[in-house]
Amino acid sequence: MKLLSILVVLALLVAYTVMQRSEKSVGDVPRAMALEQTLVYGITLRSDFQPEVVLKRQGDAWTLSDSTPANEELVQRLLSDLADMHVSRIVARSGSHDLELGLSAKDAVHLILQDEHGQTLMQLDIGRQGGDLLSTFVRYGGDEKVLAMDKSLVWQVRRNRDGWKQVQADNLSSDTAANETAAAQQAVVPADAVLPMPEQAYQQP
Secondary structure, three states, X not given: OHHHHHHHHHHHHHHHHHHHHHHHHHHHOOOOOOOOXXXXXXXXXXXXXOOOEEEEEEOOEEEEOOOOEEOHHHHHHHHHHHHHOOEEEEEEOOHHHOOOOOOOOOOOEEEEXXXXXXXXXXXXXXXXXXXXXXXXXXXXXXXXXXXXXXXXXXXXXXXXXXXXXHHHHHOOOXXXXXXHHHHHHHOEOOOOOOOOOOOEEOOOO
């Protein structure tokens, strides 16, 4: 009887410890930065592998930097995903895995969102897609952590300037479509890639 009581006490202690660690882990995972789409008047996409893309909102319409009309459906899709995305997990806490995650200086796309006064609303470094093709590895500006977000952003932010034009987007050639598909495939983490183990799972309260 005495042994049974000791075992019960030990079991309760273990359960309490696990619960405390679980609560701490969930609390450590940051939430996605809140974004109000209607406040966004400028989108800049910078990378080392293609020329900078600048999109500007003029009234209700979006244009490229030279006033060429932009495909508003593509712009709204990107903004909607950025506003709705959630953190799935923390993938890394430093830059030691940037090369594997597509976040090195030569591979990442740096995204900047600005308001109508040119003030920065959000900055993200966007790396590769996760192996599930549904998540994306990102780093918020000023932070070292790499987060897996639950939206597929890679194929959107890797469009070149022509890919954002209204005319070309409405009459997308098979060659352009193939190029976008190839770019997205190159940005996917290979199935056999050695990646850091997810540190924490995010549970939406």
